[in-house]
Amino acid sequence: MSQQPPKRNFGAVPASKRRAARKAREAQQAANRRSFSVTGVDPVERERAAVKRSAERQQARQSGDHDDMTAYLLAHPTRIVSEDDLRRDYTYVINDLRSMGLLAMALVVLLVVLAQVLPT
Incomplete structure (x- = not known):
């Protein structure tokens, strides 16, 4: 019976390990921070919220909501020139x-x- 060579992953890291490493790194950064910004909001959380809002805007733009609003504004101008x-x-x-x-x-x-x- 022939023995199969071991599988090689070519340096690929599973997503679960990457997520765990990222969470550990973020936890360490949060622990090292003495204080949050003037607003009292964690910069990591603020960045996550900004990325989420950006993704929501992108999705709304792709879904056609933006086109509907543009068509409405063109049909109902606020200033006549x-x-x-x-x-x-x-x-x-x-x-x-x-x-x-x-x-x-x-x-x-x-x-x-x-x-x-x-x-x-």
Whole structure:
């Protein structure tokens, strides 16, 4: 009868051992802390709560709640802006676009002139 070689785990650590080590490490850190922050909240617990809230926000965003809220806000705007308001507030944008267009046209004309003059 042939003997099978022992299984190799290639350095993998089971999840239960990783969790136990993490809990022991966190317990040691908590024991070493003399006092909590000014708020009296354990920083480890605060970090866990922040991660949990972040995961909940991510899940809500993926579940479509965010899309529903966005659609509602777009359908029921809180401020109505007229075209005159936009024209008054953003005249500098129109002026900048106009000057960029003129500059672009001038550069194209310059390139055409240079293309005609330089080869000769």
